Amino acid sequence: MVGNGMAGVACVEQILRHAPKFQITIFGDETHVNYNRILLSSVLAGEKSADDIVLNGLEWYEKNNIDLRLGLRIVDVDPVAKIVTGDDGSITAFDKLLLATGSMPLIPSIEDVRKDGVFVFRNLDDTRQLLERARGGLKAVVIGGGLLGLEAARGLQIQGCDVTVVHLMETLMERQLDPTGGGYLATKMNQMGITVLLGLSTTKVLGNGHVSGVEFKGGGSIAADLVVIAAGIRPNVTLGEKAGLEIKRGIVVNDYMETSNPDIFAVGECVQHRGVCYGLVAPLIDQGKILAATITGNKGPIYEGTVLGTKLKIMGVDVFSAGEITDKVDGSEVIRYEDPSLGIYKKLTLKNNRLSGVILVGDTSDSHNYMDWLRSQKDLSAMRRQLLFPDGSGDPGLDVAQMSDNVTVCGCMGVSKGMIIQAIHEKGLCTMGQLKEHTRASTGCGSCTGLCQSLLKAVARDFQEETKQTMCKCVPFSEDNLREILRSQRLKSVQEVLDIYGNGVGCEVCKPALSYMLDMLWCGDHDEDRSARFINDRVHANIQKDGTFSVVPRIRGGVTSPDELRRIADVADKYKVRMVKITGSQRIDLLGVKKADLPKVWADLGMPSGQAYTKGIRMVKTCVGTEFCRFGVQDSTSTGIELERRLENLFTPHKLKMGVVGCPRNCAEATVKDIGLVGQEGSWQVVVGGAAGKNVRKADLLITVETTEQALDAASLFLQYYRENANYLERTYDFVERWGIEKVRKETIYAPEAAKEALRERLRRSKEHSSDAWLERDTLRTATQFVQITPGQEVLA
Amino acid sequence: MSSRTEWIQVAYCDDIPLREGREVVIGNRSIAVFNLGGKFLAVDNRCPHRGGPLADGIATGESVVCPLHGWKIDLQNGSVQRPAEMPACIKTFATRVEAGTLLLEISKLSSCPPAKVPATWSEGDSPEESKERPHEDLRFS
Numbered sequence: 001m002v003g004n005g006m007a008g009v010a011c012v013e014q015i016l017r018h019a020p021k022f023q024i025t026i027f028g029d030e031t032h033v034n035y036n037r038i039l040l041s042s043v044l045a046g047e048k049s050a051d052d053i054v055l056n057g058l059e060w061y062e063k064n065n066i067d068l069r070l071g072l073r074i075v076d077v078d079p080v081a082k083i084v085t086g087d088d089g090s091i092t093a094f095d096k097l098l099l100a101t102g103s104m105p106l107i108p109s110i111e112d113v114r115k116d117g118v119f120v121f122r123n124l125d126d127t128r129q130l131l132e133r134a135r136g137g138l139k140a141v142v143i144g145g146g147l148l149g150l151e152a153a154r155g156l157q158i159q160g161c162d163v164t165v166v167h168l169m170e171t172l173m174e175r176q177l178d179p180t181g182g183g184y185l186a187t188k189m190n191q192m193g194i195t196v197l198l199g200l201s202t203t204k205v206l207g208n209g210h211v212s213g214v215e216f217k218g219g220g221s222i223a224a225d226l227v228v229i230a231a232g233i234r235p236n237v238t239l240g241e242k243a244g245l246e247i248k249r250g251i252v253v254n255d256y257m258e259t260s261n262p263d264i265f266a267v268g269e270c271v272q273h274r275g276v277c278y279g280l281v282a283p284l285i286d287q288g289k290i291l292a293a294t295i296t297g298n299k300g301p302i303y304e305g306t307v308l309g310t311k312l313k314i315m316g317v318d319v320f321s322a323g324e325i326t327d328k329v330d331g332s333e334v335i336r337y338e339d340p341s342l343g344i345y346k347k348l349t350l351k352n353n354r355l356s357g358v359i360l361v362g363d364t365s366d367s368h369n370y371m372d373w374l375r376s377q378k379d380l381s382a383m384r385r386q387l388l389f390p391d392g393s394g395d396p397g398l399d400v401a402q403m404s405d406n407v408t409v410c411g412c413m414g415v416s417k418g419m420i421i422q423a424i425h426e427k428g429l430c431t432m433g434q435l436k437e438h439t440r441a442s443t444g445c446g447s448c449t450g451l452c453q454s455l456l457k458a459v460a461r462d463f464q465e466e467t468k469q470t471m472c473k474c475v476p477f478s479e480d481n482l483r484e485i486l487r488s489q490r491l492k493s494v495q496e497v498l499d500i501y502g503n504g505v506g507c508e509v510c511k512p513a514l515s516y517m518l519d520m521l522w523c524g525d526h527d528e529d530r531s532a533r534f535i536n537d538r539v540h541a542n543i544q545k546d547g548t549f550s551v552v553p554r555i556r557g558g559v560t561s562p563d564e565l566r567r568i569a570d571v572a573d574k575y576k577v578r579m580v581k582i583t584g585s586q587r588i589d590l591l592g593v594k595k596a597d598l599p600k601v602w603a604d605l606g607m608p609s610g611q612a613y614t615k616g617i618r619m620v621k622t623c624v625g626t627e628f629c630r631f632g633v634q635d636s637t638s639t640g641i642e643l644e645r646r647l648e649n650l651f652t653p654h655k656l657k658m659g660v661v662g663c664p665r666n667c668a669e670a671t672v673k674d675i676g677l678v679g680q681e682g683s684w685q686v687v688v689g690g691a692a693g694k695n696v697r698k699a700d701l702l703i704t705v706e707t708t709e710q711a712l713d714a715a716s717l718f719l720q721y722y723r724e725n726a727n728y729l730e731r732t733y734d735f736v737e738r739w740g741i742e743k744v745r746k747e748t749i750y751a752p753e754a755a756k757e758a759l760r761e762r763l764r765r766s767k768e769h770s771s772d773a774w775l776e777r778d779t780l781r782t783a784t785q786f787v788q789i790t791p792g793q794e795v796l797a
Numbered sequence: 798m799s800s801r802t803e804w805i806q807v808a809y810c811d812d813i814p815l816r817e818g819r820e821v822v823i824g825n826r827s828i829a830v831f832n833l834g835g836k837f838l839a840v841d842n843r844c845p846h847r848g849g850p851l852a853d854g855i856a857t858g859e860s861v862v863c864p865l866h867g868w869k870i871d872l873q874n875g876s877v878q879r880p881a882e883m884p885a886c887i888k889t890f891a892t893r894v895e896a897g898t899l900l901l902e903i904s905k906l907s908s909c910p911p912a913k914v915p916a917t918w919s920e921g922d923s924p925e926e927s928k929e930r931p932h933e934d935l936r937f938s
Contacts, residue, residue: 508855508862531816535853535864538817543864547850784812789821789830791807 001098002074002084002239004028006037006281007268008100009056010413011288016064018296024066025092027084029073032124033058038281038412038445040127041148041313044155046488050124055443077243079261096263096295099240099251103233103269103279108143108168110214110229111204117211118227121152133226136160141214141224143202145172147312149230150185153194154314156228158488164195164222166202166214168231176310176321177359180338184345184361188317191343197222235270235277250277255302257291267291274305281444282306282411289414309371309411311364311447315489316500320364323374324349324357332356337388346388353381368451372407400455409451412444420452421459430462471728472509475502479513479727486521493527494518506532513728516615519651520723523762524769530781539786540773541598542613544591548578549598551590552612553605554648557622557640557660558586564607571604585619585657586668587612595786599777608648608772615729616651618658620644621669625662625679634679636662639708643677646712647719649770650763653726653735656719671699674732675715684711688718688744689736697733700741703749717748717756720763804893804900811897813837818852818861823903828890830899831856831872837892838872839901845870845877845885 001008004026012024028034034056042048061068069086076085083093105120107113119133120126130152134140138161142153145167157163165172171182172189186196204215205227215221235250246252246260250272253259257273259266268284269277278284283306290303312319327334330351337346342362348370349357355373360366373380380387403409405418423429423439432449435456436442442449457463470476475498477485482501491497494514498506506514511532518526530538541549553568568588572580578592587610593601602609611617622640626632640660647658659670660677670676672692676699678685683706690699702718705711721744726735736744748759776785805823813819813832820842821828829842829852838859842852849865860878862869869879870887877883891902 505858507857508867511855511857529816531814531856534855538853543850543853545847545865547848547853782812782814784808784814784819787819789808789812789819791805791821791823 001026001100003100003102003268003270004030004032004034004068004070005100005102005268006034006055007102007284007288008098009034010285011098011100011267011291012064012066013056014289014292015296018292018298020296022096022296024064025094026061026066026068027072027074027086028068028070030123030125031071033061033068033070035124036444037123038313040121040124041151041155043124043127044121044130044152045158045315046155047315047484050128074239077239077264079243079264082263094263096265097243098291098295099243099259099264099266099270100268101236101239101266101270103235105229106232106234107229108202108231110143110202112207113205113229115205115207115211116209117207117225118205118229120229121148122233130156130226130228131159134159134161138162138225139223140164140226140228141166141222142228142230143214144230144232145169145196145198146175146230146232147173147310149228150189150317151313152228152230153189154192154317156226157192157194158490161226163193164197164224165189166197166200166216166222168199168201170199172196172198173312173319173321176325177319177361178325178327178347181319181321181325181345181347181359181361184338184343185312185317185319188343188362192317233269233279235272237270240266240270248272248275253287255290255304256294256299257287257303258294265291265295273303276305278306278308280308280310282414283308285412285414307371307375309367309374311367311445313445313447315485318360318362318364320358320360320367320370322358322367322371323355325359335387348387350380353379353384355380364447368403368407368409368448371411372403375408376404400451400458409455410439410441410444410448412448413440413442415439415441417455420455424456424459428461429456430460430464432456471513472507473503474498474506474510475514477501479517482514483517483521483724486517492518492522494529494532496527508534512537512615516651516653516728520766523765525765536613538781539595539598540609540613540776541593541595546592548592548594550612551593551598551601551605552583552587552610553607554610554619554644555587555607556644556648557620557637559622559637559641560588567605567607571601574604575601583612585612586621587619596788598786599780602774602777609774611649611773614651615654616656617644617647617649618655621657621659621673623661623663623667625660629662631665632662632679633681634662634684635708636660636668636677636679639677639679639711640668642708643712643715646716646767649772650719650723650766651770652719652723653728654731656722656732658715672696673699675699675718677711677715682706684708686711686714686718689733689741691731691733695733700736702741702745713760714749716763717751717759718744720759720766721748723766724759724762802902802904805903806898807901808899809897810837810894810899813899816856818854818856820850820852821901823901826903828901829854829861830892830901831861833859833872837894837899839890839892840870840872840875841887841889843887844868845883845887851887 036053036055039053073087074084075087083091085091105122134156140156140161140163142149142165145165153163153165171179172185189196201217202214203217205211206213211227213221213223237247237251240247240251243264251266251270253271253273267287286306287303290301293301309322332349332351335348344362347359354377358370403417407417409417427438429435442452471479497514498504512534515532535543541551575597577590581589583589620640620643622636625636627637656674658675659668659673661668661670662679670678672690676687683704685704686702687699688702691697703714807821815832818829818831821830827842828839830839844863846868849863851861853864854861859872860869871878875887875889877885893900
């Protein structure tokens with residue numbers, strides 16, 4: 001087989017199912033194993049890595065005894081001698097030849113298009129080059145406003161570029177959308193910050209050596225540091241021609257997927273069937289199944305063409321289109337719904353009460369229903385009132401229960417509901433991973449993942465949620481996933497995240513979690529939204545059962561002074577504090593303070609916040625160490641104070657307590673703290689993951705170091721690593737157990753110097769953006785932050 | 798009970814930040830007022846569970862979650878949404894905006910009846926034992 005892409009390899013997978021007696025050789029001119037080309041835009045957008053999109057790993061080729069020759073381009077075919085010639089001069093004989101040569105990017109005739117800085121976006125290497133080149137602040141121009149062009153544009157934008165899409169036609173995605181739908185899409189792209197220029201023909205690439213701009217027909221031009229051409233594809237038919245096959249736009253095949261030569265077959269984007277060349281994955285998979293039957297001597301099934309559904313894969317921009325898109329005067333009816341504020345446009349075209357076309361922009365949740373109606377040509381006369389809004393009841397199993405067994409669930413891989421159910425029963429599947437592996441469903445564009453999951457849940461005897469749990473119902477992603485998304489999509493406010501990836505509302509579980517995540521990811525340089533914070537973090541004090549608050553000033557290392565103690569006593573008197581309590585953390589708690597008094601209490605104390613109310617750095621408990629103790633071997637007091645100074649005011653996934661002791665007698669209980677420093681003669685033990693609360697756990701040894709500075713550094717590395725990798729509300733003792741101390745060591749103290757420096761740098765930046773929360777008394781977030789509103793008085797006065 | 802009502806100016810709309818609540822005290826009555834973006838909702842500032850200050854809760858859609866033990870109260874009708882099937886209910890107040898000022902409709906008859914603790918929920922029972930609460934870690938220590 002010539003070509004190692006999705007269509008060809010999927011066909012080989014089908015051929016293998018027929019248990020043929022073939023010795024298979026696959027030539028691929030790229031140097032990669034078969035990967036999911038559809039997801040290249042996700043790689044460009046930073047949502048997936050190159051490894052994530054591999055479909056068949058090397059072991060698959062080995063297991064199936066396939067001779068894989070990568071990086072080798074076949075340049076000639078001799079249909080009489082039955083040999084192919086490679087660009088390295090190698091000659092290989094064949095009995096049957098399968099051409100799966102795919103397509104090439106269409107390069108419009110633009111003057112000076114070969115300049116440095118002009119790219120195409122077709123394969124993994126193109127994507128890598130783009131990723132290398134795309135930098136924040138660069139001006140990128142994408143020529144082509146089709147599916148690929150728009151996905152490339154969004155990817156480049158996520159990489160920080162300032163992106164303009166230039167499209168020849170007056171409508172974006174004009175092959176899939178009508179002008180109204182295209183208008184909605186253009187508005188969406190503009191809202192995302194991508195400029196869209198329509199009806200413009202690019203005539204020239206400007207620049208001296210390197211690209212500096214593009215010029216349009218009629219004389220206008222715009223600046224550009226980087227140009228991506230995504231103006232379409234054309235079938236790659238060179239080898240077909242050399243083999244003497246019948247060629248029109250593509251290699252012509254009949255319904256059995258035979259070419260004009262009985263020993264040469266073709267599949268994928270390079271073929272033309274019943275006058276149509278397909279450029280999407282679903283038809284290519286259908287073709288592969290038919291071809292596999294024909295080539296293995298089981299000729300019979302025929303390919304009748306595929307009803308195409310197209311989905312744009314840009315997170316937050318939902319576009320779906322299938323079938324007829326233009327309004328026709330042939331007795332067709334058009335049913336339409338538009339809501340400009342919500343950005344939703346739905347259009348169905350019906351002929352004789354049967355669906356012939358659908359366009360959805362802004363809400364594609366019902367696309368599988370429409371696809372089903374389109375394929376089945378179901379009579380919809382009884383459902384006319386619900387066509388645009390199919391029943392949205394709360395029953396999660398209803399969606400799949402309404403589908404009949406032959407309905408296609410995964411359009412990319414051509415997997416029906418019946419096939420999935422059969423696989424679940426026969427193989428005892430219970431996770432999505434197993435389902436993907438056995439049926440290939442949802443391994444294409446991934447848009448049917450939700451449906452597959454519902455089906456699995458409904459059918460599997462022992463359904464198991466994948467280990468990655470979602471944070472909450474409002475934002476159905478795992479926290480690992482969310483951190484990646486927020487980072488790559490550059491989201492900086494909780495509401496933004498909820499609007500784009502959640503239900504737009506949020507709850508008391510996800511809002512504080514997202515607040516933490518944003519603060520951590522952007523090192524404090526995020527858009528803080530206090531409405532998403534628990535009351536403690538709005539007023540910087542700990543709410544008590546009667547609605548009053550407790551106030552704990554910072555007393556670093558538990559060391560205070562007569563002067564501080566006097567001020568604390570005066571404050572307790574002045575504000576009639578109900579109880580003054582020495583805490584277990586070597587600090588003093590003033591209990592029963594009214595919310596309105598908080599700013600005055602802080603001012604009178606003249607001490608910083610002890611963060612006793614938040615998921616953040618609490619304190620460092622110390623013993624007196626070498627300064628006074630007869631047994632002390634390290635200066636635990638000043639080391640503890642320094643540790644507290646370095647880390648105070650930071651937020652953490654859960655509260656974080658530390659301890660520093662001057663000898664192994666462990667008087668300040670450092671071995672049951674989240675981070676502990678245990679002094680010994682000539683060295684420090686740095687321990688992590690201890691607990692003496694709901695759980696009791698002895699901390700694990702992270703490392704033993706000689707100097708105090710090294711100990712402080714190790715503690716800082718661990719802290720930042722915990723901040724970046726733990727789930728919200730996961731204490732260090734759970735985190736260290738889940739992660740394993742070996743892994744923690746490997747990625748903190750034993751990490752390569754560059755990785756350690758990166759952790760330190762992010763900690764430094766977070767620290768720079770942090771400050772004593774109690775200073776807010778002078779810079780109130782809102783006029784009523786601490787106020788009880790009494791009409792007719794202060795506020796309305 | 799013949800209840801004469803009147804509209805009282807309580808605050809500038811800007812005084813109540815978006816998606817947050819504020820306590821408004823009128824006479825001996827404490828009311829929690831929420832700004833839900835283009836809409837203000839007001840309820841008794843007293844959770845039917847243990848009297849927690851609802852104005853300090855996190856708003857989730859048109860509900861609020863009490864900061865003390867996580868009961869969830871519907872701000873539209875004052876009913877308890879979590880724990881489920883809890884018959885308790887708190888008083889709601891109509892709101893109106895006039896020229897940037899927020900008005901509440903208050904009954905002239907003074908003090909409102911104390912929130913009812915349902916018979917099924919005797920003192921000492923704790924909602925934390927109910928499976929309804931999603932996150933026991935919301936309790937701050």
